[in-house]
Amino acid sequence: MDRTTGASGFTGISGHVPLSPPTLADVAERAGVSRQTVSNAVNNPDLLRAETLVRVQRAIDELGYLPNRAARNLRTRASHLVGLRLSPVQEGTANAAMDRFVHSLVWTSREAGYHVLVFSGEGADPLEGYDDLVRSTAVDAFIVTDTYLGNPQATWLRQRRAPFVAFGRPWDDPEARHPWVDVDGAAGTELATRHLLDRGHTRIAWIGWRKDSRIGEDRRSGWSRALKERGLSTTGMASRVEDTVWSGRDASSHLLDEARPTAFVCASDTLAMGVLRTLAERGLHPGRDIAVVGFDDSQVAQVVYPGLTSVRQPLEEVAVAVVRALEDLLGVPTKVADGLLLTPDLTIRASSGA
């Protein structure tokens, strides 16, 4: 043990900083015990006599010791890292969910002892990026966010035996056995529609996504359920378009002319912004003349005039549930539920009536 560095303290207290951080052996030497005992002090404190534990702990504090990740990872065959693929930035949309989710996830993961490694799959192949990480054992598991539309990620990851938790239901595969967490979009739009019904609206239109979007159809079902519940018809009141401001503008413009709704429920804030644009062009005032509700409670909804009522996903709760599923997957098999569906709420602003 003739390491020439590290024994002189690693914290900022002493005058100089040594080249390399202290190791288990340094701590052991200082505490007068063996390496293994120090290791136990860190990982299985109850194996030590109280007195010894104190002595080791003091040595740890004095040296500012923290286990070297690489060494620990090598031995335990785990990195305590979870991979999260960032979906491409959509310019010109109001998408804000990802941002909030990432923050919540990072925060929650840290509590559980995990760090988040982000990577991107911008290129053509959505699987690009996963491969390297799996094969080089860089992450312990993945968080997968886009499970809709027959997304191949889930299948691919299962084949590779790569553990993962999904934010999003396995729409296409009821046999799926992986853990997932999702938000009940239908409940959200139902909430929104009821809110408008309670305010006296009876002609409430829907602007959503293309029919092959499972999420879009789910959200749409909440709107139609709420209307039918009150014996109101939905025919001619729905439009399904791309998720852009201009699509929302055109769709709302058509609906206003044809179906004469007094309120709009939209599958996204982006589409709702399109509705607001139509209203502005026609000199109509959102909230007073026509009510509008969006989905996701994005920054746009928060700052736009006069404030956009929007369905807000409980992303903090999602993150907590995802991390819990992760711990279950990687640690002891407590085996909680396979899937968990959370309920969103509604942030009410002036666009649905002041």
Place this chain on the structure above:
Amino acid sequence: MDRTTGASGFTGISGHVPLSPPTLADVAERAGVSRQTVSNAVNNPDLLRAETLVRVQRAIDELGYLPNRAARNLRTRASHLVGLRLSPVQEGTANAAMDRFVHSLVWTSREAGYHVLVFSGEGADPLEGYDDLVRSTAVDAFIVTDTYLGNPQATWLRQRRAPFVAFGRPWDDPEARHPWVDVDGAAGTELATRHLLDRGHTRIAWIGWRKDSRIGEDRRSGWSRALKERGLSTTGMASRVEDTVWSGRDASSHLLDEARPTAFVCASDTLAMGVLRTLAERGLHPGRDIAVVGFDDSQVAQVVYPGLTSVRQPLEEVAVAVVRALEDLLGVPTKVADGLLLTPDLTIRASSGA
């Protein structure tokens, strides 16, 4: 070499997936060479005869071998990970720069062989989070984004000898020796102001941040420089407030009453949204009656009616420069410039005149 796993192929081609990925030794055996040769094939290909290289390469491909990160990290004392602290999500603002920057950074880093580890410093102490990562040698370097207002991160990291690159100038410390990349905010607002001057405006107001914000004052200087260049006065034309929509609303309302500007340049899109609110409340039309320019080209600017002209930071270029500085810092000391200042451009939309 009696590993019972790994020799049967790791890719999804064969029927079953072995429990552990192939190692150097597996590849060596299959290619009929020694471990050392495989290692050389991966790290110093030019040491091998072309023919041998091909053989080893084929074995690598067939087994789907990738070096185990933990083992490599342990030996080379590097993780090929860079840490990025996410700044807290600001609800109710239009902040979008971080999001775009993260994406660009992740993308660029990957090209350079680095992955991005995100962590959060939500708590009271902005240094929280850094400490663990430094001491457990989890990351090779940091990307620091908030270097303004006497932020302690830079100083702290330097003391710990933790390599880092800053996105943002070391405003308070001209002696700083760390590499940094920044965007010339003043050039941006000058561009915006000139754009308005060219459109015939002469009474152009400024809404910015508190005086102790170095970034805010920098952006302000671009506005005043452009005005003075044309012999126009700035007195009574500026307001300095918090970065919220409501502050922007109040400030613009006051300025409209007192100074009668025909255009506004703002330090952020959030403030610009406040101006749009004032205009809406007064029945004024942005772009036709009063021109407005924001800063950051956020999603809000892109989707709001009738479209918000905004200064756009070249975050992709920033990311490229940051990663280059990183490589310089961690690899061979090519030693490019210490600091680099990039110029933003202006995304013109209807709010500054259709």
Place this chain on the structure above:
DNA sequence: CCGACCCAGTTGAACGATCCAAGGCGCCAG
């Protein structure tokens, strides 16, 4: 009195890649 068992530690061997030194072997030039 003997074997089983617990306690509180210690010791040696992995984990998988990298790095280094020494050496083998075939081949060509001097």
Place this chain on the structure above:
DNA sequence: CTGGCGCCTTGGATCGTTCAACTGGGTCGG
């Protein structure tokens, strides 16, 4: 024949941690 060079092998050490096996003493039941 010798020396040198190109290309590869061999053996070993190393990074810092954790795991499995073991030690030496004490206690307990039969």
